[in-house]
Amino acid sequence: MKCSMCERKAIYFNGKAYLCKEHFIEYFESKVLDTIKKYELIKEGDRIGVGVSGGKDSTSLLYFLNKYKDYLGIEVIGIHIDEGIEGYRNILTEFLLDLAKKFDWKIKIYRFKDYFDYNLDDYVKRIKKLKPCTICGVFRRWLMWKASMDLELNKFATAHNLNDEVQTILMNMIENNRKDFAKEGPKVGIIEEGFITRIKPFYFIKEKETLIYSIINGINPPWAECKYIFGEIRDDLRRWLYKIESEYPGFHENFIKESLDIVFKAKKDFPKVKINKCKLCGYPTSREICRACEIKNYLN
Template identity: 35%
Template sequence: MKCDICGSRNARVYQKHTGRRLCDSCFLENVRNRVRLEAIRLGLGNAKKILLAVSGGKDSLVLADTISSFLDPGRLVAFNIMEGIEGYNRESQVKELERYLRDLGVELIGTSFKDGVGYSLDEIVRASQGRGLKISACTFCGGFRRKLINQAGRDVGADLVATGHNLDDEVQTIIINLLRGDVKKLVRVGDLPVKLSDKFVTRVKPLRKIYEWETTMYAYFKGFKFQETECPYISSRPTMRSKVRDLMYAIEDESPGSLLRILETYDKIAETVRRSSSLGELPTCRICGEPTSFGREICKNCELLISSGLLKSDL
């Protein structure tokens, strides 16, 4: 069967949400064009410097490849974090990532939880478990990753931080926030989040309208070598996100295009909330000096370290 776009090459991909069959070349171009349109809408075209948060997984490689296809790679700086998870983080993967980014003309910088936080993720988890705390590794990891990425964005003078979150990631986050009743995150998680502190570098997600299966096929067609091993903490203690993910896949399979429709509806709601929002500047943590939530003197990250016995506070 021939490609529905070029009509000359054999189709290799079926886009259920559009009903089109595409060859590998037209599929790659389709993804690049959709990323470019979203990136320009999010302001990447006007940014002088952009920090790309890259893990070495398929999504971050697709992010770097698509963004560098229409923006000067000299405006991009990639940033990688080694969380310190035994059997998961490997130096060889970072070297492969560095080689690939070098070929694109993109500089790679990085840090680790050990250097940036003082403890590896494994050490933090063990300390919390030793105190009988039932805090998932993902809670620690997500908060400290966001902090380190934001710090890196400030350090390099980036106008924007771009992450590799895809459509599946975004919709899962939307559903999780709704299940938790966290309406305030409509402002913070939308397509154009409100900047509530001068210490925050605005984060954008150019892949937010690209399905995860599409980033997988993009990586496959490009021949990327990426980390395929799932984080051991996910399998050892399934999170709400993993449960929501299974639900979203079932809905999408039954009604192709559902995830895109959920995201588009969410963006409209988020825009309404932003227009009516009068939130001021976020307070800063009395320990680390980073922004924290309204009504809090200590940020969640420092609170987690204190509860795990890894940080002492007289406050």
């Protein structure tokens, strides 16, 4: 098949047109720039931390923001959290550091071991009543907050894509969690004081599209999968949604368009909450002692 815009060979059909490599990059990047503009994600002078796991989505986001940082007038720092999952994280950390060298990206690494005394693997072995993803999520959010203070960031960008967002919104619906809708959408940061704004420039990008983008740009990571994801509802949902999308192309885009109305309504219904600071570490929380300190103390 030929590209709809030129004579070259097409590599992707975006639902409207066939695109060659060059026109795919143009389509992808202008879609992200449109999202940034429409939802006012980025302002000139922003100092943006980018959560980068070393997976295809986050390396693509770091690549994109570095490519456009002068155009957008921003500073970009990759924040890599090493939770210490053997046979997974170490592979991606090494891969990411190689890319950073090649492209001259700024990266800062935060390790669970340095801040919480042990790796996630050790926590999982010793705390049975909490799921690995729960412990990991609590520590991860704490380190994102820590990085935003240390590095004086004013925004934090994550590589959540269209597929991730549909999964999250469905999970909120399954759990009837109306308040959490206020935490979704391309721009978050209105619900709790003490946290910087979180932005998702890939909000309308399909997972398949970041995969192609990462391959074309030579930043596609080696295969590595987290061993703790199995049995999580998100994993089941992801597989189920893939099946639906293949039978009903465009399902994800239609679903997110409808859901954004609920998200923006929730942001109005649940305005900014005033919260305290953790007595031990200063982390913004409604409790006396934050969850991260609680879990850390439990093990020590």
